[in-house]
Amino acid sequence: MTQTTTELTGTSAPLEKVPLESYVPPARPSLIGLSREELTEKLGDIGVAPAQRKMRVQQLWHWMYVRGAQDFETMTSISKDMRKELEQHFTVDRPEVVAEQISSDGTRKWLLRLPSGDKLERAHEVECVYIPETDRGTLCVSSQVGCTLNCSFCHTGTQRLVRNLTSGEIVGQIMVARDRLNDWIDRETPNGNRLVTNIVMMGMGEPLYNFEAVRDALLIVADNEGIGISRRRITLSTSGVVPNIKRTGEEIGVMLAISLHAVRDELRNELVPLNRKYPIAELLQACRDYPGASNARRITFEYVMLKGVNDSLDDAKLLVKLLKGIPAKINLIPFNPWPGTAYECSDWERIEKFSEYIFNAGYSSPVRTPRGRDILAACGQLKSETEKLSARERQALRAMAMTD
Numbered sequence: 001m002t003q004t005t006t007e008l009t010g011t012s013a014p015l016e017k018v019p020l021e022s023y024v025p026p027a028r029p030s031l032i033g034l035s036r037e038e039l040t041e042k043l044g045d046i047g048v049a050p051a052q053r054k055m056r057v058q059q060l061w062h063w064m065y066v067r068g069a070q071d072f073e074t075m076t077s078i079s080k081d082m083r084k085e086l087e088q089h090f091t092v093d094r095p096e097v098v099a100e101q102i103s104s105d106g107t108r109k110w111l112l113r114l115p116s117g118d119k120l121e122r123a124h125e126v127e128c129v130y131i132p133e134t135d136r137g138t139l140c141v142s143s144q145v146g147c148t149l150n151c152s153f154c155h156t157g158t159q160r161l162v163r164n165l166t167s168g169e170i171v172g173q174i175m176v177a178r179d180r181l182n183d184w185i186d187r188e189t190p191n192g193n194r195l196v197t198n199i200v201m202m203g204m205g206e207p208l209y210n211f212e213a214v215r216d217a218l219l220i221v222a223d224n225e226g227i228g229i230s231r232r233r234i235t236l237s238t239s240g241v242v243p244n245i246k247r248t249g250e251e252i253g254v255m256l257a258i259s260l261h262a263v264r265d266e267l268r269n270e271l272v273p274l275n276r277k278y279p280i281a282e283l284l285q286a287c288r289d290y291p292g293a294s295n296a297r298r299i300t301f302e303y304v305m306l307k308g309v310n311d312s313l314d315d316a317k318l319l320v321k322l323l324k325g326i327p328a329k330i331n332l333i334p335f336n337p338w339p340g341t342a343y344e345c346s347d348w349e350r351i352e353k354f355s356e357y358i359f360n361a362g363y364s365s366p367v368r369t370p371r372g373r374d375i376l377a378a379c380g381q382l383k384s385e386t387e388k389l390s391a392r393e394r395q396a397l398r399a400m401a402m403t404d
Helices: 004-010 035-044 050-065 079-088 167-182 209-220 242-254 265-271 279-286 315-320 348-361 390-404
Strands: 096-102 108-114 125-132 139-142 197-201 235-240 256-257 301-303 329-336
Touching: 035 050, 096 167, 096 209, 108 167, 139 301, 167 209, 197 209, 209 242, 209 315, 235 242, 235 301, 242 256, 242 279, 256 279, 301 348, 315 348, 329 348
Parallel strands: 139 197, 197 235, 235 256, 256 301, 301 329
Antiparallel strands: 096 108, 108 125, 125 139
């Protein structure tokens, strides 16, 4: 018999959390994450002549996003006087690496501290994960400090929602990854390939509840004159914020992933409480209407495999029926355990049968290989667990990060 979350935990999760805080910029804000128009405005604020602003913006854009400059002094194509003026007012800071953990499979997880102008508050931290593969390097990026939602199977969902990230803090995670991996224009490798090739908005937070900042950040990431990661290599994952799904296609144009995890409203209401606001039929209609969706640009449906909860053959049959007419692929995700969870991962034989049925129905149904489980970096495990380490352990991890 299928168990519901209420039966497993004795509780029914609320739909959404309210942010506890707002972003407070540092005295000298970072230029990372600003659009060209915003950079132009900032230069005007410090007295740069209108005739020079476009050129200066192009110079800054190149140094920040092509060469990965970490300070103004290294921007040698900009005059010394201009560099000094920029240094007085701004930085090109990105989040600080507090700790780095490396999994036995090569996955890296960074605990990142966000700069803030609020000296009275403890610095906020998020996690970012890099997953190396033979044909790509995927960076899993966070959009919120904590998470808006309360998905019962997800470790991140048990964390409070502190605040939304800014565009600069989102782009900054990619900058940090390229810094740590030496992945800028001057990197020398035998084949010249980048290490960070794919971006997935699947870290901490619900991206579509921070839409504007996520949009602005991803447009910078996809800019051909900067970081230059193709929109086809950027995937935004949502638990189903229906009103912003269409906007994602129209205003960002990246690949879409849906955290589905159940095929019946009764169960999905428990696993993904947001379903009570936007039920399955409404969510799937938004997917059918997603701008740009086609067989060449399929929507990914993520489905975590929970033992005795959502892994029956009847579930597989209904999943195929629900997705009819949607250009789709289904990622089956073996449940990644975390401390205190009431769930277990489905048996491997059950996962294989589920996948086989979907595949025979004409859908790609890869089973996602768990990565980084030993450092709590796998899907659904992010929760800034490093915060629970002792001061001595945190200091040791930070020292390791600084020496790499």
